[in-house]
Amino acid sequence: MHAVREMNFALSEGETTAVVGESGSGKSRAFLAIMGLLAKNGRTGGRAMMGDVNLIGLAPKQLDIYRGKDIAMIFRDPMTSLNPTLRVKTQLAEVLVKHRGFEKGKAVKSAVEMLERVGIPEPAKRANAYPHELSGGMRQRVMIAMALLCQPKILIADEPTTALDVTVQAQMLDLFKTLTDDFGTSLVLITHDLGVVAGIADRMMVMYGGRAVEKGVTDDLFYDPRHPYTLGLLHSTPHIAKRAERLDPIRGLPPSLEHLPKGCSFNPRCAFAFDRCLNERPPLTDTGNGREKACFYEGPMTYGKVA
Amino acid sequence: MMDQNPINLLEIKNLKKTFAISSGLFSWPLTLTALENINFTIRRGETLGIVGESGCGKSTLGRCILQLLSPDEGQVLWLGQDLTKLPAEEMRKRRQDLQIIFQDPLASLNPRMTVGEIIADPLRTLRPELKKDERRARVLKTMEAVGLLPEMINRYPHEFSGGQAQRIGIARALITEPKLIVCDEPVSALDVSIRAQILNLLSELKDEFGLTLIFISHNLSVVRHVSDRIPVLYLGRIVELATGDEIYEDPKHPYTRALLTAVPIPDPKLARQRNIDALKGEIPSPINPPSGCTFRTRCRFAKPFCAEQRPPLETIDGGRLVACHRWREIEVPEEAVLGV
Numbered sequence: 001m002h003a004v005r006e007m008n009f010a011l012s013e014g015e016t017t018a019v020v021g022e023s024g025s026g027k028s029r030a031f032l033a034i035m036g037l038l039a040k041n042g043r044t045g046g047r048a049m050m051g052d053v054n055l056i057g058l059a060p061k062q063l064d065i066y067r068g069k070d071i072a073m074i075f076r077d078p079m080t081s082l083n084p085t086l087r088v089k090t091q092l093a094e095v096l097v098k099h100r101g102f103e104k105g106k107a108v109k110s111a112v113e114m115l116e117r118v119g120i121p122e123p124a125k126r127a128n129a130y131p132h133e134l135s136g137g138m139r140q141r142v143m144i145a146m147a148l149l150c151q152p153k154i155l156i157a158d159e160p161t162t163a164l165d166v167t168v169q170a171q172m173l174d175l176f177k178t179l180t181d182d183f184g185t186s187l188v189l190i191t192h193d194l195g196v197v198a199g200i201a202d203r204m205m206v207m208y209g210g211r212a213v214e215k216g217v218t219d220d221l222f223y224d225p226r227h228p229y230t231l232g233l234l235h236s237t238p239h240i241a242k243r244a245e246r247l248d249p250i251r252g253l254p255p256s257l258e259h260l261p262k263g264c265s266f267n268p269r270c271a272f273a274f275d276r277c278l279n280e281r282p283p284l285t286d287t288g289n290g291r292e293k294a295c296f297y298e299g300p301m302t303y304g305k306v307a
Numbered sequence: 308m309m310d311q312n313p314i315n316l317l318e319i320k321n322l323k324k325t326f327a328i329s330s331g332l333f334s335w336p337l338t339l340t341a342l343e344n345i346n347f348t349i350r351r352g353e354t355l356g357i358v359g360e361s362g363c364g365k366s367t368l369g370r371c372i373l374q375l376l377s378p379d380e381g382q383v384l385w386l387g388q389d390l391t392k393l394p395a396e397e398m399r400k401r402r403q404d405l406q407i408i409f410q411d412p413l414a415s416l417n418p419r420m421t422v423g424e425i426i427a428d429p430l431r432t433l434r435p436e437l438k439k440d441e442r443r444a445r446v447l448k449t450m451e452a453v454g455l456l457p458e459m460i461n462r463y464p465h466e467f468s469g470g471q472a473q474r475i476g477i478a479r480a481l482i483t484e485p486k487l488i489v490c491d492e493p494v495s496a497l498d499v500s501i502r503a504q505i506l507n508l509l510s511e512l513k514d515e516f517g518l519t520l521i522f523i524s525h526n527l528s529v530v531r532h533v534s535d536r537i538p539v540l541y542l543g544r545i546v547e548l549a550t551g552d553e554i555y556e557d558p559k560h561p562y563t564r565a566l567l568t569a570v571p572i573p574d575p576k577l578a579r580q581r582n583i584d585a586l587k588g589e590i591p592s593p594i595n596p597p598s599g600c601t602f603r604t605r606c607r608f609a610k611p612f613c614a615e616q617r618p619p620l621e622t623i624d625g626g627r628l629v630a631c632h633r634w635r636e637i638e639v640p641e642e643a644v645l646g647v
Contacts, residue, residue: 253470
């Protein structure tokens with residue numbers, strides 16, 4: 001089964017890239033592959049260049065030189081990513097000892113400083129806590145602090161705020177903004193929430209059925225979507241400042257990756273599909289102004305038709 | 308479908324619910340006050356959206372209304388009859404009228420029962436007089452209403468995606484022809500495009516069957532979309548109650564305002580213009596809530612006297628309610644409401 005295919009993208013320093021899609025679109029898989037975190041039966045092909053290093057195909061030992069240090073990943077559920085039997089400070093200090101050769105005392109001190117930096121009140125006290133003693137928002141901050149200890153060049157955040165309340169989510173997004181500005185970290189935000197994307201992402205990539213279907217600058221995709229799926233996602237998202245009588249959802253269900261439809265994967269749900277879409281798969285093509293889309297339809301897209 | 312009976316379907320009076328928390332072998336048990344002094348009415352045919360952060364008591368409230376939890380004090384009046392005083396057998400009969408839809412659709416369906424059995428289950432208990440073929444006919448009719456195909460009747464829940472599973476949950480709630488359905492985070496576990504389908508389905512069913520809905524959610528954009536009136540809960544108390552438009556366009560309580568400015572807007576230009584006045588810190592522990600106004604520890608308008616007295620829930624213009632000592636003084640320019 002192919003979970004992700006033909007994925008190409010570039011990240012720039014200090015820039016935030018949002019990867020948008022629904023469950024099973026391959027948005028998380030792609031980055032787990034880059035991090036060497038796929039299950040044993042997972043195979044990855046292609047290249048993922050960080051500077052001159054190709055991360056794909058590196059042995060786990062070699063990958064460990066970069067993982068955590070130059071490229072870090074945080075997940076949706078912080079509780080399953082933290083070791084429940086170790087104090088927060090122990091887990092944080094370990095990263096510095098391992099990757100930067102700090103001696104333990106200094107490592108703990110830096111860890112506490114980082115906790116303060118990510119907005120944890122009374123960091124010295126919280127550093128002594130075990131993960132279960134902290135609230136969800138605090139745990140996610142600890143995860144972020146851990147990911148940032150080595151000032152990674154790339155931070156991959158997989159649905160980092162999905163499990164949090166809106167108020168805590170707003171604090172987290174603020175924190176991410178400060179981090180990309182201050183550390184020059186390149187942030188990859190994997191999410192299904194277009195509200196979060198609008199507030200933070202410079203560029204975005206929309207995924208469907210394991211492929212990127214539209215890429216470009218965030219504003220372009222929001223105000224002038226060129227792929228019917230992007231348009232459908234925008235119309236499925238309730239807007240707090242508007243009370244529409246009905247949402248216009250995309251009809252049907254996302255495809256199973258094992259049985260992708262022939263031709264364009266989106267064609268069974270697409271209101272604009274024509275003969276060609278049923279037989280031929282549209283390649284991701286450059287449409288100028290730094291935009292790319294994978295769709296044969298070139299005419300106007302009025303939303304009434306989709307609903 | 309609506310009869311001309313009393314306009315208020317449900318009336319909640321002075322509801323209080325506490326939980327005893329064991330804090331260790333040798334210490335006194337602590338009391339967590341999950342809900343206190345809850346008063347409101349639900350009118351026939353309306354959708355009441357209950358919002359607040361995790362731990363504010365919104366799900367507990369839904370469960371107290373359905374008598375899945377027994378409140379410590381107060382009344383839950385269903386068409387004037389107090390459900391908290393009802394004997395178990397009587398309450399069981401009442402349950403035809405009051406149903407619930409849960410957040411995690413797959414977890415709330417028995418994996419060893421077929422779709423048909425799951426949907427028919429409430430009828431077995433609540434309408435035992437129905438014959439087998441009558442029951443089946445009802446199941447098929449309900450399946451059609453929620454958009455499930457008749458051939459799915461013999462399948463098992465694991466064969467369904469989240470959105471389809473939620474349709475099964477909705478069918479199970481609908482089959483007894485209830486008057487009120489408590490929807491506890493019904494779309495939170497669903498993907499964006501599927502979420503929109505389920506929200507539309509709920510609103511269609513509401514019109515078709517003349518339902519009254521209690522819609523519990525932490526997603527304020529979703530609540531805005533569906534609700535007629537909204538109580539905002541903070542640490543187990545109602546801090547503001549008003550119509551959807553009043554809450555979203557002219558919130559009076561500082562907590563409501565802070566919640567609204569934290570909601571992400573799917574519009575990059577507006578999002579950039581927004582001046583988010585992010586709420587500091589997290590919700591305090593309900594075991595040991597702050598004195599006076601419980602929101603004061605996170606409120607940027609708090610004054611020393613806010614710590615002394617708990618603000619009463621007072622009725623202000625047009626019958627909306629707010630519990631804040633300073634709501635009159637804190638004039639916030641209009642653009643600050645959504646931060647745009």
